[in-house]
Amino acid sequence: MAPIIQIREMAEHIGAEVTLQGWLYAKTNKGRLQFLQVRDGSGLCQAVVFKKNVSEEDFAAAKELTQESSLRVTGKVVANERSPGIPGGYELDSTSLEVVQVADEYPIQPKEHGVEFLMKNRHLWIRSSRQWAVLRVRATVIRALRDWLDSHGFLNMDTPILTPAAAEGTTTLFEIDFHGEPAYLAQTGQLYNEANIFAFGKVYCFGPTFRAEKSKTRRHLQEFWMLEPEIAFCNLEQLMEIEEEMISYVIQRCLTENAEELKVLERDTASLQRVMAPFPRIHYDEAVAMINAAAEAGELVPGYDDPVPAMPWGEDFGSPHETYIAAQFDKPVFVHHYPTQIKAFYMEPEPGRAEVCRSVDLLAPEGYGEITGGSERMSDPEKLIAAIQAHNLPMEPYEWYVDLRKYGSVVHSGFGLGIERTVSWICGIGHLREAIAFPRMLQSMRP
RNA sequence: UCCUCGAUAGCUCAAUUGGCAGAGCAUGCGGCUGUUAACCGCAGGGUUCUUGGUUCGAGUCCAAGUCGAGGAGCCA
Structure with missing residues (x-):
């Protein structure tokens, strides 16, 4: 029996007889010669079936294979520059074939399709090579993030998904019934992480977060995955270095x-x-000046036909502003010290200039938008209580949060990184829906 | 919530001023020893999103609705 190998490791088996098990991605029938594109999850490999090299039955069976039929194919691994595949350059000179199942007519063809059709068939679309590639990059991104944090003294702490109150008060939340009491799906684990750092120093949480926003753009999902590191004894400048x-x-x-x-x-x-x-x-001041200079000069938003709109100091950036700023740099760019009034209550105001706070967003290049948002957190209990009151938030749900500042308060900071936006940027894809296997979007959660 | 665009074969699209419903791919059958979304021949495949209106005649024009896409706001 030939050993079963993964297509990814083909190069290590040149000249050897091996078995691949997977699905038929595409087929070319040349009469006495058939090319089977077989994918096995790890890659894509062409199995060449010559009529004279296999039994009558196996050759006939290969002919019956439809797209996405499952099979096992055995043969000799050959290096061949002409061979397509992932990775390319290797093919299987087949000696025998076992059909596991002949698939029904498969709806997705190796050609252009519309978004609506593909999303309706998302459960099948993820088999297509582009989707497969994106989701594998996603796995690498998550693995690499964890590796970096784990090897830099961070401890993974899981934070609750069912929460009793809005963390930031502003965004729309998904409300659920917690045995008669209203509860909400978490939009961040940050407040809990602030408790965690006083026990563990440096922590991160990673999980799904939920936003019931009526957003219907390529940059928004109703459910997305966020990584949130939080660090004790860390100020804004140190936070940017970590990011x-x-x-x-x-x-x-x-x-x-x-x-x-x-x-x-x-x-x-x-x-x-x-x-x-x-x-x-x-600095935010600098960003506003850049935007208004561009607006005055009549510059267009990169990638759009619209001019950069002017903006007054003190407002948050619109989407065109962010795109313009990010396009001025060929690396991700930090924008720091946003106006205090447009940011969450827990952000530390800049000493001596309370109208701006010690916050920072990271904008990805090429129009991929904000991929992280973070800040130095307010560490004085009296100032925090005042901020909660100033934002008209109820005191009771935040009592434990204020408590953290009473027992050994320290300067601390943290940020959230959106996984789908990061993956979209790395992959260069146009829409967040492709950066997660089964996206949840406004008016769309099937399959 | 607002703005813009769209819906025709399984899929992607075409159909001139309102005048016979079309092609490619996919599917089925046949052919082909180097295909890369192969190619060649033949065949089958339609409630033109729904409802109403205008007209001798509507895929095409008008109205309402449904669904989808892109954008704004908000955000990661």
Whole structure:
């Protein structure tokens, strides 16, 4: 019996007889010669079936195979420059074939399809090579993030998904019935992580978060995965260093571990190779000045036909503003010190200039938008209570949160990183829905 | 919530001013020893999103609705 191997390891078996097990991705029938494109989850390999090299029955069986039929195919691994595949350059010179199931007529063809059709068939679409590549990059991103954090003294702490109150008060939440009491699906684990750091120093949580926003754009999902590190004895400047080191590491890991996937996606890797710390940093004041200078000069938003709109100091950036700012740099750019009034209550105001706070967003290049948002947290209990009251939030749900500042309060900071946005950026794809296997979007949660 | 666009064969699309419903791919049958979304021949495949209206005549024009896409706001 030939050993069963994964297509990814073909190169290590040149000249050997092996068995591949997988599904038929595509087939070309040339009469006495058939080319079977077999995918097994790890890659894609062409199995060549010559009539004279296999039994009558096996040759006939190969002829009956439809797209996505499951099979096992045995043969000799041959290096051949002409062979397509992931990775390319190897093929299987088949000697025998076992059909597991002949698939029904498969709806997705190797050609252009519309979004609606593909989303309706998402359970099948994930088998297609582009989707397969994106989701493998996603796995690498998550693995690399965890590796970096785990090896830099962070402890993984899981935070609750069922929560009694809004963490930030502003965003729309999914309300559920917690045995007669209203509860909400978490939109962040941050407040709990702030408790965790006083026990463990440096922590991160990673899990799904939920936003019931009426957003219907390529940059929004109703359910997305967020990584949230939180660090004790860490100020805003130190936070930015952590972010840029971690993200540079993740990009470089993807470049080495997912070279084949990025090739499938036809991603321009030169722009990713530039993503090395340090990243440029600009103050909110500076960003507003850049935007208004561009607006005055009549510059267009990169990628759009609309001019950059002017904005008054004190407002949050609109989507066109973010796109314009990010396009001025060839690396991700930090924008820090946003106006206090547009940010969450727990952010530390800048000493001596309380109208701005010690917050920072990281904007990805190429129009991929905000991929992290973070800040130095308020560490004085009296100021925190005042902030909660100023935002008209109820005191009771935050009592434990204020408590943290009474027993050994320290300067601390943290941020959240959106996984789907990061994956979309790395893969160069146009919509977040492709960066998660089964996206939840406004008016769409099937399959 | 607002703005813009769209819906025709299983899929992707075409159909001139309102005048016979079309093609490619997929499917079935046949052919082919190097295909890369192969190619060649033959065949089958339609409630033109729904409802109403205008007209001798509507895929095409009008109205309402449904569904989808892109964008704004908000955000990661």
